[in-house]
Amino acid sequence: MSIGRTRAVSLLGLDGALVEVEADMGAGLPAFMIIGLPDTSLGEARDRVRAAATNAGCGLPTRKLTVNLSPASLPKQGSSFDLAIAVAALAAADLVEAESVGRVVHIGELGLDGRLRPVDGVLPAVLAARRAGAEIVMVPTDNADEASLVPDIRVVAVAGLRDAAIWHGAALSPEPVEAIVRARPGSAGEAESVAGPDLADVVGNSDAVQALIVAAAGGHHLLMVGPPGAGKTMLAARLPGILPDLDVDAALEVGSVRSLAGRPVTGGLDHRPPFESPHHTCSAASLIGGGSGVIRPGAVSRATRGVLFLDEAPEFSQSVLDCLRQPLESGEAVVHRSRAVARFPARFQLVAAANPCPCGQYGTRDGDCDCTPYHRRRYLAKLSGPLVDRIDIQLRVARISSAAFRLADQAERLTTAQARRSVEEARARSRRRLASTPWRLNSEVPGTWLRDRPNRLPVAETLPADRALETGALTMRGYDRVLRVAWTLADLDGVERPERRHVVGALGLRRSM
Missing domain, CATH: 3.30.230.10 (Ribosomal Protein S5; domain 2)
Incomplete structure (x- = not known):
């Protein structure tokens, strides 16, 4: 022996x-x-x-x-x-x-x-x-x-x-044995999920479509506030389709998280960005990760390199929503246990949708809102200030009128393929600019790089954002995020550096609520 x-x-x-x-x-x-x-x-x-x-x-x-x-x-x-x-x-x-x-x-x-x-x-x-x-x-x-x-x-x-x-060399004769295999999802469902909905299905809401393209081009987080039926969920479901394909390293990372979460990786690496939409009753452990025994990744990790969509965001527990602060800043989810610390990637794009009030009719032309100012403030206060401050684009989405619907239905609409080409071109420009840095997306660039002398924009160009910072309408974190969105708008326009109109546009996307 x-x-x-x-x-x-x-x-x-x-x-x-x-x-x-x-x-x-x-x-x-x-x-x-x-x-x-x-x-x-x-x-x-x-x-x-x-x-x-x-x-x-x-x-x-x-x-x-x-x-x-x-x-x-x-x-x-x-x-x-x-x-x-x-x-x-x-x-x-x-x-x-x-x-x-x-x-x-x-x-x-x-x-x-x-x-x-x-x-x-x-x-x-x-x-x-x-x-x-x-x-x-x-x-x-x-x-x-x-x-x-x-x-x-x-x-x-x-x-x-x-x-x-x-x-390994044992002196045994082979015996046929039936291998144990896990059940696989149906092929029809898989084909439907791969195809995805098309951006051309969105009629009207051109401002929201443009904001979606900006978010995809720069990897920016997005908050949409509007009444029921305004198209918030429809827009969010089309964001993964306009994102570029994942490279091999990113696809391996996504596949690794999927495997660890108990979702077998079959048919080769999936190069399309993932989409996760947890229910508003989810716990902090299901969102961030955890569990007894083997520590499992949560929704923020399963959405890494893709989109995390929180529909009816104010209906989530405030303590659960506040768990998102650290992953949004660091790009990873950290789960602490008494004898170990587990780390999962969490480089996702957050898309949150919310009604303007509990009944959803506040600010609409054809609806009556019975909510008091106190109830409206209390409803949206579940999205805490520090969390909202980390969201680059904050958009008001309105219902489309019947007249605007007929006009928009006759006009030529942007398809997912066309929007993805614009996003890929904008990301290519940002990659070339950031080639000597560890970052590849404008949303990843820290404020120190934005304010460094070689990259600092002239005062005449940043004056609108400077004034918002002086009056308290923007925090320092919000100021940096406005500059990031301005660089993304410049990349979409194909110019080398942001101009004043890009800073104004970025400020409008952040203050549109």
Whole structure:
């Protein structure tokens, strides 16, 4: 008997670390111990592994088996360590080649019949293994397509523990086994979601359409306030369609979050920006991330590189809305636990929609509002000042009249494809300008860069924003955000630097409420 060694991956948020799994067959009464800071689900692996090995035809000796997960100070969660523990134990029992086991990273959960069940988070786990220098990774058959999205690493797919043991040199004859696969969504629904709604469906509201294009070109957050039926939800649903395709790195990041959230990544990387629209009854944990056991990403992380839409935003709990402040500033969601801190990406565009009052009729020409000024203030006060101050574009959306509808219906309307071309051209100009910086979008540029001497706009151009800052209509954060939107308007117009009209336009987009 000897010590069997292999490797697995421990995920904490989207970050993964290689864990060395050591198994030792020692003298003493038969026992199976797992040490090295495992959680409850990982501690239960001893029963799954022993039963799976027996039913797969490669039963473990009735000896004292000790499994150590190193480094011991790193918290380890979930059932994806099962396969690594099992092959390390088989290597310790001299049933497989120890050298073969030692050079492979193993990921997978064992069923009692010896088959491997697919696990969540395979894509970020394989990415972490590749970054750590691993060359081969073994995964369940159903996770093979997802793991193969990571370049420069060999993926070995196995249906059960017996196949894994044979691959590592066990003297066993192959037996056919049906791989466990997860249910897949229907293809018709997938095709509909990929196509997406077209911007040409929006009749009228040309100012809102232009604001949507500005938000997409610069990656700016957007707040729309208007009565029911004004088209706020319709506009928000069309924002992902006018965003450019994701590059490979961004698509891998989005796919990793999707995998960790339990949504299998199938059919290759999806290069379209995601769209998340949580219900207003959601909790802080479902919005930011958390949960018991394995920490899961929330809606802000699932929307990274895409759009997070909060419909009827004042109906959300104020404490939940205020949780958005830190992700909006830092671009990441941080979940604290007693023994660990998990970090998830949260580089999303926030689109919030709100009615002007509880009944929604305040300010409309054809509706009667019975809300008192106190109730109107209390309703919109759920969107706290610090949160609203972080939103670049604040737009008032009105219902379209019947006459305007007939005129707009006859005019030629902007399509999603045309709007996306304008957005791509504007983003290309900003990328060229920011090529020597770590930023690529105008919404990412800090105020220090905007006010630095080479990039500082002349006083004559920024005078409207300066006056708003002096009178208290703008905070310093709001002033910087007006300048960011002005640079985006200049990029859309194809000029090198913002002019006074761009600053006035950006100020109007922020103060239109």
